[in-house]
Amino acid sequence: MNSEELISNLVQDVRPVRRDALTRRLLAGIAAGGVATFLIVGMWLGYRPDLWLAMHGAAFWTKWIYTASLAGCATVATARLARPDVTSLSWMWIMLVPILGLLIISMAELAHAPSAEWLGMWLGASWKVCSRNVFLLSVPIFAGLLWSFRKLAPTRLRIAGATAGLTAGAWGATLYCLHCPEVSAIFVLTWYTLGIGLAALVGAALGPRLLRW
């Protein structure tokens, strides 16, 4: 087919595109994956029975604000990288704010606890499975993002893969909070962050292959 014929074919189908189409597409992918993850948390792990009670305490919200703020930043970065023209990502240093914030809270908590309890606070009851669960729960959201990217145009595939993984990991962790009963900040800082980081790493590894267009 020559190029003139190609153009004639392409213009058969010119539907209007909303101005916020890119954002909606990304959010739709995240939401679809998020619903799947939400259901998986309920069926596989079970929502914590004291969820309602926990939502009246600070520990739950500390966790949630931590993971949700990382998720928000990562989502914005992914939306930027979904456009082909290169944009600056130096603002992503702002993600250090929640990390340092949680570090300060962790230190304060440890300072108020006898040192004999430190190891228990750090490892909690579920350190062996926490990072793995966060990582596994990120998979449906990452799949949703892959669907979103089918209509988008990233040109820096490795970084786009990393931020997509980070987005999936952080939203996955946010939903994992509905199950995880751990309360100490140092636990969240270590094992949640590890799971989220793992998701970002795998995203970076897969990005060049899966996001090609």
Place this chain on the structure above:
Amino acid sequence: MRANEEQLRTWMVGGLAGNAAAHDALLRALLPILRSFYGRRMRGREEDIEDLVQETLIAVHHRRATYDPARPFSGWLFAIARYKMIDSFRRNGRFTTVEGLEDMLADEGFEDASNAQADVERLLDTIPKKQAAVIRATRIEGLSTAEAAIRLSLGESDVKVSVHRGLKTLAARVKDALK
């Protein structure tokens, strides 16, 4: 005469609003622009040029939601065109292109390169805006005179003259600094 940035952008925005005639005009106007873009960069692989032109047109059509009307159209277009070219080089086992090099340096945080870039930016800040813009487009990003003219909505001769004057001033600045 080739369509300029303003015209292309207007057609693009029309196409995004669902106007098929504007979209048709846009894609047809892109044909010569893309042919010359790839023509200048794919010497020795002429048979691939038309394939790349078509792949780029398809991407422009299917992925048009990624265009932000607040940003320059040509920046978006050439980013897609460059991506398609690098992708084709990769498929054919050629990894490092001059265009790819810039991304690589940026990715690896190459210190010298960024220092040099900062020096260049500082120098460019000292000359008139228009001259700096044409030098950036033609000498740093590697656009042709015609492509730069589209991007900046200038005449081609204006671009040539501005590049020439700008480089002359820059050379004088550097000489002064070395004295």
